Amino acid sequence: MSVTAAQGFTASGIAAGIKENGNPDLALVVNNGPRLAAAGVFTSNRVKAAPVLWSEQVLKGGVVSAVVLNSGGANACTGPKGFQDTHATAEKVAETLDLNAGEVAVASTGLIGVLLPMDKLLPGVERAVAGLSEHGGEKAAIAIKTTDTVHKTSVVTKDGWTVGGMAKGAGMLAPGLATMLVVLTTDADLDRDALDRALRAATRTTFDRVDSDGCMSTNDTVLLLASGASEVTPKQEEFAEAVRAVCDDLGQQLIQDAEGASKDIKVEVVGAATEDDAVEVGRSIARNNLLKCAIHGEDPNWGRVLSAIGTTRAAFEPDQLNVAINGVWVCKKGGVGEDRDLVDMRYREVHIVADLAAGTETATIWTNDLTADYVHENSAYSS
């Protein structure tokens, strides 16, 4: 289903030969209208890949007719030649589909600092166009995988309209804005402002709160395209909630497929004075390598949670902090609480609640444990 669940979209995914192993590596998503509205959010990393720089410009026009995505190379830190390659890719899509290149967004993922094999990519675009189909969403989702073990798609169908999407991401997963490639489509009949508001609201509390390894990518891109093909204009709140639900689902799938992870950790901060405090504390806990190791070892090491909270500027009193791990309040009022032996950590999902006892605001950050497998996956040459 993926990006073709909504009416008005076709997609394809093929093996262009960018990846040396012959796996699918080129995806195309086309909006057949009648509307061509779009919104996008991109990495806040200041070192941005060429396709991010290009697509940011495309989105300023507010019209996106097609998105071409490749795995097998990030086209980041590739200088003017890298930007020319992105431009040439958009031109090739435009020429083949008889569009304006300024309406073609480009996204890339893979190794940083390597030029893309344009002699393979450009002929691949022609084949991707030839393969476009109303059922191509699944193939497109597969073609954007890098170290992902599964492809990620999500669909929410409401009264006469649909929001669907695909995502890739397994490493370099931390909030920048997005931290991965995501394309969302909808056949709702909405203008770019409505799309933009819904998308920014959704990413702020979903992808932005996924923090697998604290490492922010240079290529993060989340696009939302609307075709208007359903001829239904939903209420903004209803649409925003559908977009949020799809983003939340895709964010969960990213965490569940994070490189080398054995645990998905939900860090829920409650009792914060402000939402910003809750996010800062949640992120500090989620990025603490020692705690992430302890969770991997199924050790309910709440001292490491308090140590992480202590490095933040959030409002709290050390002797009022409470921490629960999988429902057991192992730390109460900054000291020893219930018996840590009561904590059952056998399952993949681990739930940490940090109560700052300083207010009523909350935030949830999702992260993973730190494992030997993560080290192995990321210490291989040119991984």
Added chain:
Amino acid sequence: MSVTAAQGFTASGIAAGIKENGNPDLALVVNNGPRLAAAGVFTSNRVKAAPVLWSEQVLKGGVVSAVVLNSGGANACTGPKGFQDTHATAEKVAETLDLNAGEVAVASTGLIGVLLPMDKLLPGVERAVAGLSEHGGEKAAIAIKTTDTVHKTSVVTKDGWTVGGMAKGAGMLAPGLATMLVVLTTDADLDRDALDRALRAATRTTFDRVDSDGCMSTNDTVLLLASGASEVTPKQEEFAEAVRAVCDDLGQQLIQDAEGASKDIKVEVVGAATEDDAVEVGRSIARNNLLKCAIHGEDPNWGRVLSAIGTTRAAFEPDQLNVAINGVWVCKKGGVGEDRDLVDMRYREVHIVADLAAGTETATIWTNDLTADYVHENSAYSS
């Protein structure tokens, strides 16, 4: 030599039974004067262990006659009882040595959230006093080890006066202020202000720039005690340089003994607009788990360096960044530079130079690689 290299100090280290394995776990350092001046810096973690809260008060008086240190338990997040235990430990030292408890600093290291076995610690204090010796510095350094594989000491001797010290630390190593326990002694005849200036200047560019795993301890303590026994008052600059040299040496020893590490990584940021920029960029690189994995795999993955730089607020232009790894400029002007295959990464020390091309300021941060051994050491129950 350690803390007894300078005249006027005695020390001891014994096994009090705090550690279940029977290893030495209690150290005592006594300043026999004639001067009893002292300075100290402590963790900036807002969750502070009981001994840190106590010793901060002691240091406000500016007089420290003795320092008692235990391994086998951090006495952090232990509530009012934990603070009472620290107080009782200082009282016991004071009573046995006929001192004022307000002149006895206390430091603890080990697991967070567990009360110390006072029935073993207090009798241990008596045996530690009985064991005091002008040659006890080595034993004291051994007694403060936790997961340290070696004890760490350093001595600089100048014209008639000496600065010596000991340190422990192998994990939870990141700048807070200190990130470990360190006691420095000198027989130079200097007042507390001179000591304080020298110590703060030294820690700012040594321990503060050691960042093994980004995790800031609740117990970090660095103390500098002066006995005046040499009757020499060195110039401030000369003294400050000696203190800096000892701190730098001990900081290096901490990095070299970091838990599970196989590489010591020197991250040198040059061409920064400000020193703060250089430190922020250096720390961002040093804390990037993906880069730390790559270095472990001897992969000169400069894309991960640029990705880390891009997350900072420092002044730079992405297309002007240069990165050298072990002398090879693998990234030039934000893109591909010299052949990465020229980089030789066989040795334990790895030198990364990040040139921001935005000014003339520099800073060096030391870190370690991320290894499966680090995960194993820190995922064991109650490690």
